[in-house]
Amino acid sequence: MTAPAHHSSTRSTKRQVIIETAERLFAEHGYDATSTARIATEAGVPSGLVFYHFATKLDLLLAVVQERPAPSDVLRSAARGRTVRRRLRAIVATIAAELENDRAARIIVFREAQGRPEIASRASEMFAEATATVADLLAGADDVVADRARVQAAAELVVSRVFLDTVALGQVETATKRHAAMIDLIAESLTCGVRVPGGRARRS
Known part of the structure; x- marks a missing residue:
């Protein structure tokens, strides 16, 4: 019973790493000049995992902007x-x-x-x-x-x-x-x- 919780936690952590990496790269290079492949590489995750968490690159951008303290x-x-x-x-x-x-x-x-x-x-x-x-x-x-x-x-x-x-x-x-x-x-x-x-x- 503990394995699913562990996997869920790992996915959540990976998702946050992707957001933080995208935030840094979008700020440094701009949204259009930053590919999801580069985000995945610098986040240390497979490219497919980016699209597992975010349907499009725009969804990732929205997560960067929206998921902040109110x-x-x-x-x-x-x-x-x-x-x-x-x-x-x-x-x-x-x-x-x-x-x-x-x-x-x-x-x-x-x-x-x-x-x-x-x-x-x-x-x-x-x-x-x-x-x-x-x-x-x-x-x-x-x-x-x-x-x-x-x-x-x-x-x-x-x-x-x-x-x-x-x-x-x-x-x-x-x-x-x-x-x-x-x-x-x-x-x-x-x-x-x-x-x-x-x-x-x-x-x-």
Whole structure:
């Protein structure tokens, strides 16, 4: 009875090796320039095993992009501060670190999304999930007084700006220092920049 479990575990391990090898090669050489034969060779598996796990090379590319930790899980585990400013600092640092750790995958998404609807769709889904999670985290801070529309706009600004700096511009180090002015501006807006009836600013 133990043999099937062993074989299943081995197949699962081989599948992961194929994904990791494909991720590296797709990032280094591009999807079109990377053959499944080369992926199999560098993964140390028979060519047929690639197609045992993935019906097409595109299915393998989709697995590389899709089989990653959910942005919501990563962000929620990191941003536990009680104030907007503390949460923003943790969110910015976490997004930048995750994008850097996933450098190969982000290169693939940035490159392949241009001509492949499936990748563009997945990138949009991940951006939307990250933005919604950031909005929830900011809305749950003790000192936030802004309405949901302003919180949502702040979340979109944070995610898009950190993504632009990290993915498009390659700027990763000291993310919280580089974005200190943005963090202060958003924190001020969400905690004491909301107008209430009578025209006075509500302070936290």
